[in-house]
Amino acid sequence: MLVAAVLLRQHLVGFRPVFSWFQYAGLAAVLIGLFCTFLFGWGVRMRNPEVRRNAIVGLFLGLLPLGVVLLSVGQKNFAVPPIHDITTDTVNPPQYRVALTARAPGENSLEYAGEALALQQLEAYPDLSPLFFELPAADVTRLAAEVALAQGWQILARDESAGYIEAVATTPLLRFRDDVVIRVVAEGQGSRVDVRSSSRVGVSDLGANAERIRVFSAALKEAVAAEGRR
Secondary structure (H helix, E strand, O other): OHHHHHHHHOOOOOHHHHHHHHHHHHHHHHHHHHHHHHHHHHHHHHOOHHHHHHHHHHHHHHHHHHHHHHHHHOHHHHHOOOOOEEEOOOOOOOOOOOHHHHOOOOOOOOOOOOHHHHHHHHHHOOOOOOEEEOOOHHHHHHHHHHHHHHOOOEEEEEEOOOOEEEEEEEOOOOOOEEEEEEEEEEEOOEEEEEEEEEEOOOOOOOOHHHHHHHHHHHHHHHHHHHHHHO
16 A cells, blocks of 8 residues: 555556555455454454564554555545535536646546536535625636645646636545636626536545535635625
8 A cells, every 4th residue: 555655656656556555455454454353353262462562563563554445535434425526516517628738648528427426515515605795706717826835736727817726635645636617607786606626537536526626615705705805
């Protein structure tokens, strides 16, 4: 698992073979755990403290990789539906432009999956919704770009007059690259902001895109509030 993670992080190997290695390594860890559990029972029966001690050590080392994965991802995120394209507007999601040519063959499609995906998202992430501000769209777009940069995203396209930002967010651990598009439109005297975040690889994002939108939305609210106090 460690070797696969390092190779993926350095972009030396693609996601698909690494995911297979993760699966095989996880299966091996489970088998080691089962064997050590049996060995511990045998040690108890034979009244052999050394066997029991070695079985406990083997069980710990065998299940350690699985524990690291659970702690890093979070147990609740394994229960989310197998989706990887999340947006605050499931009826008319923001559309990508630059990412259409940036994605490699075999990576996830950027075509929105429609009502089926929207229903899964609504059930898993009912809190995701558009943001509404009293500031003009151009000002909010500028602040959104500043927040995106502060989040460590790489901005690929930025048009404050059109209320459009497209960026790439890279995950800290395995360096997955996810695409993000922000759309800001006039809404009365103020503006409305919609965000869409989509994984380039993988069937399930384990909640990463929804969490990214939550963090960005909270930061943008703070930035707009600070702008209003000036």
